[in-house]
């Protein structure tokens with residue numbers, strides 16, 4: 491039974507549907523529509539479509555359904571809905587699950603566009619938002635109220651890699667009947683335990699580790715069948731954020747190698763963090779499994795691995811951080827993450843540029859901060875590249 495398979499097996503096989511040709515690589519069903527055998531069959535399909543019956547690619551498609559079934563099996567949820575991007579997944583899940591008058595509590599350290607959807611979109615439709623320091627369980631306790639409908643956070647935050655206590659926040663949220671939505675990109679499906687720890691809905695930008703080679707935008711919302719095929723599918727199919735069949739095929743094949751890639755990248759990230767720890771030119775090295783991480787004990791307990799990202803702060807500030815980045819030879823300057831190619835990002839001037847200075851300070855986004863997404867290159871080569879670039883600051 492597929493339900494008994496280990497995650498590595500699910501990643502390769504779960505959800506596969508084969509046509510009469512028995513193709514090995516999943517077929518790309520590049521079709522928008524589906525022909526019905528009769529008018530009666532069309533009528534019946536619109537009343538209720540079975541798992542292998544499709545109506546229109548905005549609602550679902552066989553290749554997209556294979557990706558949805560595979561990621562749901564891997565994540566340990568009953569179902570999943572694939573979307574055109576990670577932000578289509580975040581905004582779709584939020585719009586599907588709250589209404590005017592609801593109260594939402596979210597961690598303050600969020601991916602910039604997630605913060606925009608909460609503060610600028612949901613707020614415009616009469617949803618009240620409270621932002622808290624996600625690492626402070628007392629802050630969650632005092633923010634969550636009887637009318638709190640939903641709680642939202644990144645399980646490891648961007649770019650300062652804060653670790654949020656998933657089980658503790660779920661307990662406070664569930665006590666008032668609120669749903670817990672997590673943006674799980676930094677944890678990766680390989681290392682995620684979000685569902686076991688109580689999260690109701692788990693969202694990925696599949697643009698990141700799931701594709702893993704920086705080719706295609708995509709996203710997915712994982713949860714119970716009632717939520718996914720209820721309000722989430724209803725919202726997504728009418729508003730048009732569906733994943734394309736070609737993208738689903740890219741993502742399916744990304745899942746096949748996800749486990750190997752995430753483990754290799756995380757092992758290298760740990761080596762880089764160890765090599766950088768204690769370097770006098772850095773005022774901070776942030777990696778969840780380093781002993782000096784503020785939530786180190788929680789990180790060890792909650793996360794099998796420290797993940798594939800390492801952040802560090804070049805003490806001499808922005809000009810030195812730019813000299814460091816410009817001296818890198820293997821590591822690329824870009825803003826994606828989870829790619830097989832290592833990427834250095836300067837959050838203060840790129841991904842978080844628009845935040846006012848006091849917000850940047852509050853979130854620890856200092857002028858010298860570098861976020862490193864560790865790829866699949868040789869660990870020694872990457873450590874040498876970072877070392878020679880640090881010598882240039």
Ligand SMILES: *Cc1c(COP(=O)(O)O)cnc(C)c1O
Pocket residue numbers: 575576577578580601603604644648673675676695696697698707708709
């Ligand atoms: C990239 C990212 C998103 C948005 O995903 P897109 O695929 O770029 O739309 C959301 N949350 C986090 C944590 C991300 O890293």
